[in-house]
Amino acid sequence: MKNKKLIIVLVGVIVLIVLALGAWKVLNTEKPISKKSTLIEYKELTQEDRQSTAEWKTYKNDKFNYQINYPNDWFVFDDEAKMDFAEIKINDEANAKQGGTIFWSNKDNINYTQENKLDDFLLLGLMIYEKSETNLDNFANLLGFTPELQSSSVIFKADNIEGKEYISLGTTDANPRMAIIFKKDNNFFVFHLGFVGDNQENLKIMEKMVGSFKSL
Structure with missing residues (x-):
């Protein structure tokens, strides 16, 4: 009788040991981490x-x-569209070469400011820069699209080239600074979307124009 009780106790101990080992193995086995796919926002x-x-x-x-x-x-206002690069100072800390400035507008005169412009005046400008060893975000930062000005960006896909659209605080809340920048080799093609304001229809027109941009 005592032997029978001893066997039962031993079996119970073995079962507990097996369960404990099994639990330890489960807890210490590396489980694959499920990676959530991050959607990249783009236009x-x-x-x-x-x-x-x-x-x-x-x-x-x-x-x-x-x-x-x-x-x-x-x-189209292309008097300086084929001018050679010239050294300029972007800000207090950086220089670059700039050339090929051109503008498009829905008006035949572009000599307006924020104060005296016509209500429906739109202006798209392109400035081309040359700067080596710089990526899109760093170059946008040099142009003033900085975290301090609450800048944000989104990938922008044109005809056969991909860049980014940058937005930051402007002169007023209703007039943010906007630019779409592409890079090819050491050249940066910077489109400035002027006087868009908060009009989504005007923004759409300019984005369609820049969306047709094609590197040859």
Whole structure:
């Protein structure tokens, strides 16, 4: 009888040991960590947008090797569009070379300021810079798109090149600073979206124009 009780006790102890070992193994076995996919936010023209911009006028620059479409009733101001690079000071700490400045507008005169502009005046400017060993975000920072000004960015896909659209605080809450920047080799193509304000329709027009930008 005593032997039978002893066997039962031993079996119970063995079961407890097995359970304990099993629990230890489960707790100490590395489990695969499930990785949540992060959606990258981006802007890209729809097929309908691309079809509409294909019916616009086309500006082509064979010096800096690009082309862009713009609305048929807009004007292009390209007096300096093929000027060579010249050394400039971007800010107190950085220099770069700048050239190829060009503007597009829905008006035949672009000599306006924020104070005296017409209510429906729109202006898209392109400035081309040359600076080595600098990426998009760092260059945007040099242009004033900094965390201190609550800057944010989103990937922007044009015809055959990808860049970023940057937004930061402007002169007023209703007039933020906006730029879309592309990089090819050591050249930065910086589109400034002027006088957009909080008008989404105006923003859409300019984004469609920049969305047609093509590196040649």
